[in-house]
Amino acid sequence: MASFTLPPIHDNPGGAWGPSTSTLPEQFKFKDIPYAPYSKADKLGRFADWNDSQAGAGVNQTQAGVLGGLQGQSAARGPGGRRTQTQAQAFGSGSASAFAYFHVEDEASFSLVDNYNKPTAPRRGGFARGGGRGGARGGGQYASNARGGPQRGGGRGGFVSGGRGQGQRGGRRGWRDWEKNNRTRESSVVISPSWSMLEEIEFHRLAKLRLEVDEPVDLDSYGRLFAYDKTYDRITTKNEKPLQLVDRIRYNTTTSDDPIIQDLASKNTATVYTTDVILSVLMCAPRSVYPWDIVILREGNSLFLDKRDGGPFDTVTVNENAADPPQDPTPPNPQDKDKPAVPETPSINSATSLSLEATYINQNFGFQSVTEGTAVDLAHPNPFYGPDETDPLASCGYRYRLFDLGITEDEDIKICVRTEVDAFQQGANAKEGQGLVTIRALNEFDPRAQGAGGAPDWRAKLDSQRGAVVATEMKNNSCKLAKWTVQSVLAGAELLKIGYISRATPRDNTRHVILSAASMRPSEFAAQLNVSLNNGWGIVRSITDICMKLPEGKYVLVKDPNKPVVRLYAVPLSTFTADEDDGEMMFGEEALGDATE
Incomplete structure (x- = not known):
């Protein structure tokens, strides 16, 4: 029979609620x-x-x-x-x-490293959990990028940040950052403790400058030009053509060593004297990432902008503006006694190797894509070709042009620029400056290598999706393409020919093939690249004003290797002379010679 027993009740006689502690x-x-x-x-x-x-x-x-x-x-x-x-x-x-x-x-010991706004709500498909896949299969989401603007995640790959990522297609900001080599770059020139820094200018200040410049005045022309071979415009990936090694001589003399500029300076023709290669770097300075330096010589009322032999102006960069540009191997640390001081073997896809390879490709493509049977002599012969020279000259014309940088009519600030053109169109009057052509080349090395910048395979996409290839090159080589366009505009060229050249095999950097060639007008291409010539002239005028206020002497304008800043240093007159830089000049010339052989 079931029974129920009451539990014991512990009474508290004191009157307080609950049982007493003693019970x-x-x-x-x-x-x-x-x-x-x-x-x-x-x-x-x-x-x-x-x-x-x-x-x-x-x-x-x-x-x-x-x-x-x-x-x-x-x-x-x-x-x-x-x-x-x-x-x-x-x-x-x-x-x-x-x-x-x-x-x-x-989190008292932590610091903020990323402050971009996370998405508060998905575009469609309901709520998305941070840490999950977020977003519906058919609807994408917007994730804020580093600049605060929306970035489309889109479709099945539109995942919000915080989980498995945004998929392999879109990716997300900072993806696989631990695999990227964030090595600091070295300066293009060693900053001596005896140098005194005079100015420091950030790129965002340079980007705000504007100056309108009228059409230039042609002073004189020198050299011999060959006609451009139009058969290269019909090359496709189906009938690719091998790149040949053409033995020709082409000069890239600095400003102060140019006898024509010295003669013009003795007549006080202008205030500033330079070349188009040097001037384009200065006009496109806000786009530059790699370090460079310009030697400035102030003599009387004249200003000479020079380059160093074997410096960054003698080579062509590759993927300078890519998110993960090519890197050079780490130099050995002399203080590390555990590891032997043996330098790491440079890869064919390192920054220096690719730069020398691109320089070799540009020179030989320009030599190969002209017809030497049709030649036009300009007003004067080549000023750098001596009577003792026996090697054949390359197709090159020098045009000395005068630009007026004065803001008002009373200002007399002019710049004399030595510009270069590579060929002329058949049937045009090259002596009168008509149908002039500049020739350049883009190179593909290995789409899967580090520093490729996500470039598509040219052999598969160049004929069917040329726009995608051009857009990728405009992103990865923004500075290089901008400099080429500015040089073409300064020279008064009607066309800019760009060849697309790839390696015959990705692991061999000595054999190349021409896959295609494109023609574009420099002014129209500048608009596509968002290149502002008025901004470039504003930069040149500002640097000129700063230097003209300084006493006579030698100065160096240096681009910081890791920051968007340029600095102006006052240096001794003996800096960068032949005796001081003999070893450095020989190294640069030998390296360039080895790449072209």
């Missing part, structure tokens, strides 16, 4: 421990606080930490799947606040 059974040995309810979703706090005088001491405090240490500011599920704070505070409130989880203490 409690022995099993209630934790009677002095404060009660602290917790939830399974609460964050784990500290088990014991030995520095809190109000929390007790000894074993009782440790036991209290075990019971109350899980209390924290939990977040329970609310309507619509969101987590709320109100329920957690009510459930977890108690007397064990000494063991609560405090968010501020855990």
